[in-house]
Amino acid sequence: MGMTMSQKILAAHAGLDSVKAGQLIEAKLDMVLGNDITSPVAINVFEENGATSVFDNSKIAMVMDHFTPNKDIKAATQVKQVRNFANKYDIKNYMDVGEMGIEHALLPEKGLVGPGCLCIGADSHTCTYGALGAFSTGVGSTDMAAGMISGKAWFKVPSAIKFELVGKPQKYVSGKDVILHIIGMIGVDGALYKSMEFCGEGIKYLNIDDRLCIANMAIEAGAKNGIFPVDDVTRDYCNGRYQGTPVEYTADEDAVYDEVYTIDLGKLRPTVSFPHLPENTKTVDEIGETEVKIDQCVIGSCTNGRITDLRAAAEIMKGKKVANGVRCIVIPATQKIWLDAMHEGLFDIFINAGAVVSTPTCGPCLGGYMGILAAGERAVSTTNRNFVGRMGHVDSEVYLASPAVAAASAVTGYITDPAKV
Amino acid sequence: MNVKGKVHKFGDNIDTDVIIPARYLNTSSHKELAAHCMEDIDKDFVNKVQPGDIMVAEKNFGCGSSREHAPIAIKASGISCVIASTFARIFYRNAINIGLPILECDQAAKEIKEGDTVSVDFSTGVITDETTGKTYQAEPFPEFIQNIIKKGGLIKSIM
Numbered sequence: 072m073g074m075t076m077s078q079k080i081l082a083a084h085a086g087l088d089s090v091k092a093g094q095l096i097e098a099k100l101d102m103v104l105g106n107d108i109t110s111p112v113a114i115n116v117f118e119e120n121g122a123t124s125v126f127d128n129s130k131i132a133m134v135m136d137h138f139t140p141n142k143d144i145k146a147a148t149q150v151k152q153v154r155n156f157a158n159k160y161d162i163k164n165y166m167d168v169g170e171m172g173i174e175h176a177l178l179p180e181k182g183l184v185g186p187g188c189l190c191i192g193a194d195s196h197t198c199t200y201g202a203l204g205a206f207s208t209g210v211g212s213t214d215m216a217a218g219m220i221s222g223k224a225w226f227k228v229p230s231a232i233k234f235e236l237v238g239k240p241q242k243y244v245s246g247k248d249v250i251l252h253i254i255g256m257i258g259v260d261g262a263l264y265k266s267m268e269f270c271g272e273g274i275k276y277l278n279i280d281d282r283l284c285i286a287n288m289a290i291e292a293g294a295k296n297g298i299f300p301v302d303d304v305t306r307d308y309c310n311g312r313y314q315g316t317p318v319e320y321t322a323d324e325d326a327v328y329d330e331v332y333t334i335d336l337g338k339l340r341p342t343v344s345f346p347h348l349p350e351n352t353k354t355v356d357e358i359g360e361t362e363v364k365i366d367q368c369v370i371g372s373c374t375n376g377r378i379t380d381l382r383a384a385a386e387i388m389k390g391k392k393v394a395n396g397v398r399c400i401v402i403p404a405t406q407k408i409w410l411d412a413m414h415e416g417l418f419d420i421f422i423n424a425g426a427v428v429s430t431p432t433c434g435p436c437l438g439g440y441m442g443i444l445a446a447g448e449r450a451v452s453t454t455n456r457n458f459v460g461r462m463g464h465v466d467s468e469v470y471l472a473s474p475a476v477a478a479a480s481a482v483t484g485y486i487t488d489p490a491k492v
Numbered sequence: 493m494n495v496k497g498k499v500h501k502f503g504d505n506i507d508t509d510v511i512i513p514a515r516y517l518n519t520s521s522h523k524e525l526a527a528h529c530m531e532d533i534d535k536d537f538v539n540k541v542q543p544g545d546i547m548v549a550e551k552n553f554g555c556g557s558s559r560e561h562a563p564i565a566i567k568a569s570g571i572s573c574v575i576a577s578t579f580a581r582i583f584y585r586n587a588i589n590i591g592l593p594i595l596e597c598d599q600a601a602k603e604i605k606e607g608d609t610v611s612v613d614f615s616t617g618v619i620t621d622e623t624t625g626k627t628y629q630a631e632p633f634p635e636f637i638q639n640i641i642k643k644g645g646l647i648k649s650i651m
Contacts, residue, residue, distance in 0.1 A: 095636045108517045112560050115520060120647045138518060145518035195558040195582055211560035211586035217646050225636070259505055260552040264581050293552060295581055348505060437514040437557070456556060458509040460532040 073323025172405025371402025554583025
């Protein structure tokens with residue numbers, strides 16, 4: 072029986088010729104990731120159990136991104152704990168303020184993950200790296216601790232859903248619209264425990280940032296991982312960047328899928344997820360011009376804080392003003408993206424429009440800081456979750472959208488089709 | 493091992509942001525996390541919950557973030573077991589890894605009501621609603637996972 076892309080990577084890392092869905096395996100890890108929220112819990116587990124060494128100090132990444140630059144004393148104390156651990160064990164990829172960016176933008180950018188690698192991260196959006204043809208999945212802090220000690224993790228080999236992408240997306244339809252459309256179609260548990268494998272001739276129209284965005288939100292459909300095949304777009308991005316040895320895996324012709332969906336990218340429209348689940352999607356055509364009044368717009372996050380995202384937002388906002396009463400917060404995801412955006416003049420556009428530009432941080436996405444909502448307030452946001460209380464008060468609301476839709480909405484003050492701005 | 497307690501009932505897609513809001517993730521203290529467990533969906537939960545009580549929810553329990561703080565908060569609040577139709581996969585792993593007993597049983601999850609007294613026999617997977625007298629059979633864990641549980645959690649199983 073043939074294997075999917077995900078199954079082949081798992082088999083290779085478990086030292087097996089083949090694996091099948093449902094099989095429990097132990098596999099060698101190429102990268103173990105944690106952040107300033109999850110690493111402290113992992114370090115507690117590591118130390119309480121008497122561990123005294125890590126399996127490989129170059130295969131662990133600790134990125135201080137959620138509440139940094141530290142939002143309060145407790146957050147500072149947590150980062151201090153991780154910093155001390157990183158110093159003690161000489162963790163090569165410990166990234167603190169000055170170097171840090173949002174982990175799922177930073178690891179691909181620094182070449183710490185790439186085609187064919189197996190990565191676990193104590194952050195649910197670790198599934199992002201599947202965009203590069205990696206098997207990458209979110210785990211908890213105890214799994215992270217076990218991974219740091221042994222360099223291995225156990226996996227139940229997932230079955231898969233195949234998404235055959237065809238056609239070329241229209242203007243203002245981005246990776247975000249593709250994944251929101253898919254989540255709207257299959258639901259927040261539509262891919263529970265499974266791989267989402269994206270393929271088809273349409274992927275050539277998706278740039279690397281679109282693919283990172285799509286794989287990033289696989290978890291919002293409950294998936295174990297999302298993955299793309301490696302093509303020239305991937306190779307162009309990873310060549311000279313990826314520090315490991317890239318290995319390209321393709322699904323067997325006779326690979327078995329639980330379901331196969333064909334999605335015509337040419338028919339998709341800019342899509343928005345209404346509160347309080349990412350599956351509550353509507354296209355901009357289904358939203359009245361003054362139906363959803365917003366108080367805040369967030370453009371950033373591990374989902375949509377990359378350079379092409381900022382360019383898409385700037386293209387809409389150029390020469391325009393953020394609507395009265397709307398706070399617009401732009402958060403480039405890494406220091407490099409920040410510099411690129413600055414040199415390209417995007418900050419002039421944002422600041423002249425009345426937006427603010429923040430240092431890289433997860434900040435408001437998870438209701439941490441840097442843009443918390445009060446009761447009754449609404450945000451349109453390029454982030455990934457719109458659960459109850461996600462960005463602040465339990466009676467606030469988050470509408471998930473692409474950078475183009477978010478920027479257009481910031482300008483009008485209502486959720487708006489970017490073509491109409 | 494058996495547990496018995498009163499049921500706290502929740503619906504579909506209970507996410508980790510309502511189990512433990514991110515505003516409390518600036519600590520890893522089990523006690524502090526437990527003090528805010530379920531706060532954004534049931535403000536009174538922490539006052540009502542008694543040691544040994546059982547949480548019952550429907551599909552996709554624990555969806556969202558990978559924060560292990562979520563099963564930690566539930567366990568530290570006194571909950572002895574979570575029964576759901578299905579669990580989100582990271583929550584499922586985390587619960588096993590930290591030793592919070594969880595059981596998948598769709599029928600029990602749908603039929604058991606808030607305030608019922610329920611007992612669970614982990615050796616057989618039998619769930620008994622003592623209020624209604626009905627019994628349910630939960631899916632047994634695969635042997636591999638039973639071994640992790642027997643050894644006292646993931647870390648003890650690898651060291």
